[in-house]
Amino acid sequence: MSEEDHDKTRQQAEEIADHLDLPDELVDDVHEHLTDLKEGKAPVIWIQGQNCTGCTITLMDSERLRPGALVHGKVALRYQPDLMSAEGYAATDIIKKTEEEEAGKYILVLEGAIPTGEGEAFCTFGLTDTTEEMMGRMLPGNRSIFDWLVELIPGAEAVMAVGNCASFGGIPMMDVSVTGAGSATDVVQAVDPSKPVINVAGCPPHPDWITGTLMDLLLWVGEHKEAPILDDKMRLKRFYEGKVHDICERRKAFEDKRFVEDWNDLAEDEDRCLLKMGCRGPSTHADCPTRVWRTDFKWCVATNAPCQGCTEPDFQDKLPHLK
Numbered sequence: 001m002s003e004e005d006h007d008k009t010r011q012q013a014e015e016i017a018d019h020l021d022l023p024d025e026l027v028d029d030v031h032e033h034l035t036d037l038k039e040g041k042a043p044v045i046w047i048q049g050q051n052c053t054g055c056t057i058t059l060m061d062s063e064r065l066r067p068g069a070l071v072h073g074k075v076a077l078r079y080q081p082d083l084m085s086a087e088g089y090a091a092t093d094i095i096k097k098t099e100e101e102e103a104g105k106y107i108l109v110l111e112g113a114i115p116t117g118e119g120e121a122f123c124t125f126g127l128t129d130t131t132e133e134m135m136g137r138m139l140p141g142n143r144s145i146f147d148w149l150v151e152l153i154p155g156a157e158a159v160m161a162v163g164n165c166a167s168f169g170g171i172p173m174m175d176v177s178v179t180g181a182g183s184a185t186d187v188v189q190a191v192d193p194s195k196p197v198i199n200v201a202g203c204p205p206h207p208d209w210i211t212g213t214l215m216d217l218l219l220w221v222g223e224h225k226e227a228p229i230l231d232d233k234m235r236l237k238r239f240y241e242g243k244v245h246d247i248c249e250r251r252k253a254f255e256d257k258r259f260v261e262d263w264n265d266l267a268e269d270e271d272r273c274l275l276k277m278g279c280r281g282p283s284t285h286a287d288c289p290t291r292v293w294r295t296d297f298k299w300c301v302a303t304n305a306p307c308q309g310c311t312e313p314d315f316q317d318k319l320p321h322l323k
Ligand code: SF4
Pocket: 244, 245, 246, 248, 249, 250, 251, 252, 254, 272, 273, 274, 275, 279, 280, 281, 282, 301, 307
């Protein structure tokens, strides 16, 4: 790593330590883990189930830990299907290598829900040693993500569920009878309940929540700090303890009972409360109003869109349904 890269990484480490409220003496450890991430050494395997890839996209937008800045042409995490350059066996062999070299020490990141219906065939990647007949030809069998998880969960130090789908089932669970979608917790309970699951809820999660939780986990498994402090839904308290409503800039309008009641009402008063338009800020745990989603785009309510409660387990059931 060049001196310039080293200095940049040091600056990022200081920012992340500040962001996680870590003591100064842990900056060296954050720096070490960041360097490992940049060099593709951090024992992190990131796999995707029933997802839209929005969580990876939000990670790529991170202002603190931008994969572009992180990798600069290299693989950042050991395995990440959208960010890595390897494909086919070269890609899946990285998983095998990490399993062998880092047994019991890697972090398994799961993005998307896990389909368990119809032989788990709704979501696959890589191949099995068996063959399947298709249109008269014998082809290698597709390996289901559930099968990968049965293999990968026992060797993981911890599982990090990224996004509402992995954390709680999310949109794939809107009609669970179709694919039998489940969350990371559901699968871990079935495979090896001794493994801790940490949720990074959101649809998608704020990139700070992803990088902050990942760094907290790496510091914990590296025995540099105590276990992450979680709420009752296994989310890092640092990001999810408070409610959106309690820190919303339109809270005064709520108290004064100044509500938007019709989207066609073009009154100039732009800061009226969106409760009557379906805002779920009062029951949603997240720090969006103060963290903001990029300084230029702010956050949902600031752009006049009600909070949809995307960090909560039942978020998908309360979305407007097209019937
Ligand atoms: S806009 Fe939503 S979050 Fe903000 S004060 Fe109104 S109900 Fe609460």
